Amino acid sequence: MKILTVCLGNICRSPLAELIMKESLGSDFHVESRGTIGIHQGRSADRRSVAIAQDNGLDLQPHRAKMLTTEDLENFDLILCMDHSNLADVHSLCASEQMRRKVRLISPDNLPVPDPYYGNREDFERVWQLLQDAAKHWSHTLNNM
Numbered sequence: 001m002k003i004l005t006v007c008l009g010n011i012c013r014s015p016l017a018e019l020i021m022k023e024s025l026g027s028d029f030h031v032e033s034r035g036t037i038g039i040h041q042g043r044s045a046d047r048r049s050v051a052i053a054q055d056n057g058l059d060l061q062p063h064r065a066k067m068l069t070t071e072d073l074e075n076f077d078l079i080l081c082m083d084h085s086n087l088a089d090v091h092s093l094c095a096s097e098q099m100r101r102k103v104r105l106i107s108p109d110n111l112p113v114p115d116p117y118y119g120n121r122e123d124f125e126r127v128w129q130l131l132q133d134a135a136k137h138w139s140h141t142l143n144n145m
């Protein structure tokens with residue numbers, strides 16, 4: 001199963017989500033990440049995301065930002081967005097109802113993972129915690145399907 005995590009810039013939240021989901025789901029699942037905008041394409045992850053990953057034993061240094069394409073929407077089975085704005089942006093690229101159904105918020109209970117770009121360390125810690133909770137939820141859901 002191929003899973004894509006999506007945020008706005010693909011430098012703060014979705015690269016962390018990619019790492020955490022990979023760790024939580026194991027090798028039966030292929031996980032990548034994208035951003036809905038292209039202005040950071042090719043760049044490393046935000047240093048604050050790199051730092052929080054490192055503090056928790058994960059290496060985000062190899063990440064390079066990529067922009068979401070319509071091909072990605074065909075190729076991935078489950079597309080997990082961080083917030084409602086990402087969800088609306090991805091939905092607007094979907095060509096069919098079948099494609100729309102692959103797109104979800106990453107957190108259960110309709111809870112967004114808020115954009116931490118203009119925030120501080122606490123905001124990144126909140127992102128980390130929300131993504132840990134979301135990964136547990138998906139690990140449970142997908143491994144019991």
Ligand code: 4NP
Nearest residue numbers: 007008009010011012013117
């Ligand atoms: P991300 O965070 O969507 O979690 O990667 C952001 C990164 C860049 C910008 C906004 C949010 N930006 O405005 O450039």
